[in-house]
């Protein structure tokens with residue numbers, strides 16, 4: 301789905317497909333350098349991370365492996381409690397592995413903070429994070445994202461893996477959803 305297909309639903313376009321592709325390419329080049337000879341294990345967090353994972357992994361020149369986790373936040377849908385329930389764990393042992401968590405967005409950063417602590421207890425060689433987008437609250441909470449696509453405003457955004465009510469994940473760019481769609 302292209303931005304033009306749902307342009308009427310968006311109050312603004314933040315990044316086009318080409319813009320995102322360029323940035324993901326830059327992150328991949330950095331990861332190529334940092335993980336030369338390390339064959340990292342990319343751990344994608346379902347569902348949102350599928351697009352970043354697909355594009356980032358294919359932009360790498362080094363070998364990598366991929367695995368997936370599905371998690372769900374406890375608490376109301378409005379505010380994250382920061383305690384996550386693992387719905388699907390990885391199939392791979394991460395002992396002595398170089399783990400790179402792949403996320404679509406870091407919003408409050410609570411999910412990621414919990415996840416990093418959980419994975420650290422499994423004795424990996426290293427853990428870093430790659431995220432497509434980061435909202436201001438995560439910046440305020442000092443959540444460490446080594447490989448970041450873009451800082452974005454705190455608006456309700458959709459596209460590139462990010463959904464509203466399950467839709468718009470397949471939108472190729474990133475846009476701010478118009479309030480008329482959800483109000």
Ligand code: PRP
Nearest residue numbers: 346347348380405406407408409410411
């Ligand atoms: C999103 C995103 C992160 C989390 C970030 O997942 O993929 O996992 O929220 O939020 P936080 O920084 O405030 O903790 P979501 O629960 O929407 O599931 P989804 O990926 O399946 O859409």
